[in-house]
Amino acid sequence: MSGWVVVAGLGPGAADLVTPEVQAALAEATDVVGYIPYVARIAPRPGLVLHPSDNRVELQRARFALDLAADGRRVVVVSSGDPGVFAMASALFEALEGYDPAPDIRILPGITAMLAASARIGAPLGHDFCAINLSDNLKPWALIERRLRLAAEADFAMALYNPRSRSRPEGFARALEILRDTCGPGRLISFARAVSTPDESIRTVTLAEARPDMADMRTVVILGNGATRRVGAWVYTPRSAP
Amino acid sequence: MSGWVVVAGLGPGAADLVTPEVQAALAEATDVVGYIPYVARIAPRPGLVLHPSDNRVELQRARFALDLAADGRRVVVVSSGDPGVFAMASALFEALEGYDPAPDIRILPGITAMLAASARIGAPLGHDFCAINLSDNLKPWALIERRLRLAAEADFAMALYNPRSRSRPEGFARALEILRDTCGPGRLISFARAVSTPDESIRTVTLAEARPDMADMRTVVILGNGATRRVGAWVYTPRSAP
Numbered sequence: 001m002s003g004w005v006v007v008a009g010l011g012p013g014a015a016d017l018v019t020p021e022v023q024a025a026l027a028e029a030t031d032v033v034g035y036i037p038y039v040a041r042i043a044p045r046p047g048l049v050l051h052p053s054d055n056r057v058e059l060q061r062a063r064f065a066l067d068l069a070a071d072g073r074r075v076v077v078v079s080s081g082d083p084g085v086f087a088m089a090s091a092l093f094e095a096l097e098g099y100d101p102a103p104d105i106r107i108l109p110g111i112t113a114m115l116a117a118s119a120r121i122g123a124p125l126g127h128d129f130c131a132i133n134l135s136d137n138l139k140p141w142a143l144i145e146r147r148l149r150l151a152a153e154a155d156f157a158m159a160l161y162n163p164r165s166r167s168r169p170e171g172f173a174r175a176l177e178i179l180r181d182t183c184g185p186g187r188l189i190s191f192a193r194a195v196s197t198p199d200e201s202i203r204t205v206t207l208a209e210a211r212p213d214m215a216d217m218r219t220v221v222i223l224g225n226g227a228t229r230r231v232g233a234w235v236y237t238p239r240s241a242p
Numbered sequence: 243m244s245g246w247v248v249v250a251g252l253g254p255g256a257a258d259l260v261t262p263e264v265q266a267a268l269a270e271a272t273d274v275v276g277y278i279p280y281v282a283r284i285a286p287r288p289g290l291v292l293h294p295s296d297n298r299v300e301l302q303r304a305r306f307a308l309d310l311a312a313d314g315r316r317v318v319v320v321s322s323g324d325p326g327v328f329a330m331a332s333a334l335f336e337a338l339e340g341y342d343p344a345p346d347i348r349i350l351p352g353i354t355a356m357l358a359a360s361a362r363i364g365a366p367l368g369h370d371f372c373a374i375n376l377s378d379n380l381k382p383w384a385l386i387e388r389r390l391r392l393a394a395e396a397d398f399a400m401a402l403y404n405p406r407s408r409s410r411p412e413g414f415a416r417a418l419e420i421l422r423d424t425c426g427p428g429r430l431i432s433f434a435r436a437v438s439t440p441d442e443s444i445r446t447v448t449l450a451e452a453r454p455d456m457a458d459m460r461t462v463v464i465l466g467n468g469a470t471r472r473v474g475a476w477v478y479t480p481r482s483a484p
Contacts, residue, residue, distance in 0.1 A: 009357075016266065019353065021258040058481075084360040086481075090368030093478035102474050107361035109353045111261065115251075118326040119349035126332030127381075128389055130372035130398060139369075139483035147370055147396045154392040156372060232344050236335035239300075239328075241381035 003069035003103055007089045009082040009110015010041055014196035017111045025076050025108060033065045034078035034088070042078065056137070058088060062095035069103035082112035086133045086161050113220040114159035117192030120202050122234035124190060124222045127241060129157035134175055136168060144171075145178060152182035157228065157237055160221040164212065173212040179223060180207045188224040188235055191215055204235050245311035247345055249331045251324040251352015252283055256438035259353045267318050267350060275307045276320035276330070284320065298379070300330060304337035311345035324354035328375045328403050355462040356401035359434030362444050364476035366432060366464045369483060371399035376417055378410060386413075387420060394424035399470065399479055402463040406454065415454040421465060422449045430466040430477055433457055446477050 006025045011017035026032070031049045032042050039052040053061050061077070068075045079087035089107050096102055118125045130151045134144060151158055164172040179187070185208035193201045193216065203214065207223075215221055228237045248267045253259035268274070273291045274284050281294035295303050303319070310317045321329035331349050338344055360367045372393045376386060393400055406414045421429070427450035435443045435458065445456065449465075457463055470479045 011261075014263070016263040017261050017351070019253075019259050019261060021256070024258065082357050082361075084357060084365045084367050086368070089361075089365035090478050090481045093365055093368075093473050093476055094480060096473050096476070105476070107365065109259070109357040109361040111351050111353065112357065115324050115326060115351040115354065118324075119331075119351040123326045123331035123335055123349065125326050125373075126328070126335075128372065128374045130370065130393070130396075131367075132370045138481050143483055147398070150392050150396040151372070154372075154389045154396075156389070231335050231338050234335055234338070234347070236332050238336060239332045239380050241385055 003072040003074060004106070005065050005069045005075045005077060005092065005103055006106045006108055007077045007079065007083040007092050008108040009079050009087070009112070010038060011111040012081060012113050012116040012196045013194065017116065017196055019108070019110065022108050022110065028074055029076040030073045031068050031075045032078055033061055033068070033075055038078045038080050058091035059095055062088065062092040065092065066095055066099055066103060079110070082110045083107055084109065085112040085131065113161065113195065114222065116195040117190070117220045117222055120192060120195055121190045121204065121222060123236040124224050124228055125157050125159065126237040126239060127157060127225055127227070129159065131159045131161065133161045134171060135162040135165065136171060141171065144175070148175060148178050149182055152179065155225050157225045158223040160223065163215040163219055163221045165217055169212070172215055176207070176210055176212060183207060183223070187226070188228050188230070190222045190235060191219050192222065193219045245314040245316060245345055246347070247307050247311045247317045247319060247334065248348045248350055249319045249321065249325040249334050250350040251321050251329070251354070252280060253353040254323060254355050254358040254438045255436065259358065259438055261350070261352065264350050264352065270316055271318040272315045273310050273317045274320055275303055275310070275317055280320045280322050300333035301337055304330065304334045307334065308337055308341055308345060321352070324352045325349055326351065327354040327373065355403065355437065356464065358437040359432070359462045359464055362434060362437055363432045363446065363464060365478040366466050366470055367399050367401065368479040368481060369399060369467055369469070371401065373401045373403065375403045376413060377404040377407065378413060383413065386417070390417060390420050391424055394421065397467045399467045400465040402465065404459070405457040405461055405463045407459055411454070414457055418449070418452055418454060425449060425465070429468070430470050430472070432464045432477060433461050434464065435461045
C-alpha cells in the first residue's frame, strides 16, 4: 500500500468543530505528527503511532512526515485551526522542495482561530479584513509595523495571530501603540482566548483601554474597522462602507 | 419553549466539510432560512420548514429569522462558507439594532471559501494575507481600488471574494489591471471555482496570463504575495519574509 501525507486542521479546540473530512483521515492514519498539544488532542488507538514534537521544529517535522509516507505510512500532520493559516501546510511544501519522488499529499481545511473567535464576538470580520502574524520569528519586526500601518490606512478589520509570547513580550505593546496612533482610541478591539475550550474567554474594549497583558499565547486579537460597533453584547462590522 | 436564531456556515459545498456543531443545530431546528441555493443543501425532514429567499434581501431575511425566533421557533440561518465572512452574520446584527427583546443568538463558524480553495491550491495564504469582497453593491468601487493598492503595497497575499457578477462584468478586469500594475506580471494568481463540489476547478496562472473570464460568481481568487512559488503541482507562500 502506498503512503500519503495529509495536513489537517483540527479547528480551535472543540471536537464538534473538527470536520468529518479530517475525522475520516485520522481514522485511516497509521501515524500522527505534530506539535505536542495538538497531537494530545488525538485519541490513541491500536495501529496508530503518535509522534508529538516541540514547537519551532516545523521543517524537521515536515521532512519526517514525508519520510514516513515514503516508507508507505499513512501520515496525518495535525495543525490547530486551519493548516494553511500560520500553520504546517507551508512548512510541508518548503520541505517538499527537492524531495523526490513526492508522496501523495492532501491539505484538509479547518476552522481557523479568527473565524471561531469572530463567531463568539459577533461578526467583527463582516467586511474586508486582513490576518497578520505578530510573531517576528520568521520576519523582521519592521515589516509587521509596516503592514499594521498599511492595514489601518486601508481600514481593514484585522485578525492578529500570535500576539504575545514569553520570548518577545514587548512586540504586542508596540503593536497596540501603532494601532492607537493610526486607528484612534475609540476603535473596538477583542481578545479571544482559547475559543471553544473550557478556558475560553472573550473580552472587547476600546484601543484606549487595551493593555498588552490582555493577550497571551492562546489569544487571537480582532480589531474592528472604523465602522465596527456594538449591538447588545455583540460586536459587528456592518456590510456597507460609505 | 423559547426560540433561538443560529447563523451557521455550511462550508464550501461538500457534506464532509460541514462541522458536527452545525449538523447538531440543523437537527434541532424547526426552520431554515437562507438564500435559495444554500437552503437547497439542507435535507428536508418532517417538522422542518425551509424558507428559501432570493439574493440581495439579506436584511429582510434576517428580520424574518428574528421574528420566527420571537414566536418560539428554532431558526438556522444558513450561509455558504463561514457566516462571518461576507455572509449573513453581519446582516443579522444589523437587523438586531433596535429589535427588542433580542432572542437567543449563536453564530457557528464554517470553512470559508478561501480556506477550502487554499487547501486545494497548496498553501498560498501561508503568510500574512487579506480578504477583500470585490462586489461594489455595498461600498464604492474607489474604496475597493484603494484597498487593492494598499494590500499590494503591504505585500499581503489576497483572497478576492465575489470577483465577478453579471451586473458588473468590468470591475474584475479593472482589479486585474491594478494588481498587474502594483504586483508585476509574474505574480501567481489562482482561480478556485466551486471547491469541494463536482464542478470544482482549480487553475493557477501568472497575472500576465490572467483574464477576467477565468472567474465567475462561483470563483474565489487567491493572489500570492511576492514570495509565492510553485513546488510540483502545488502553490505555496513560504513562512519567512526577508
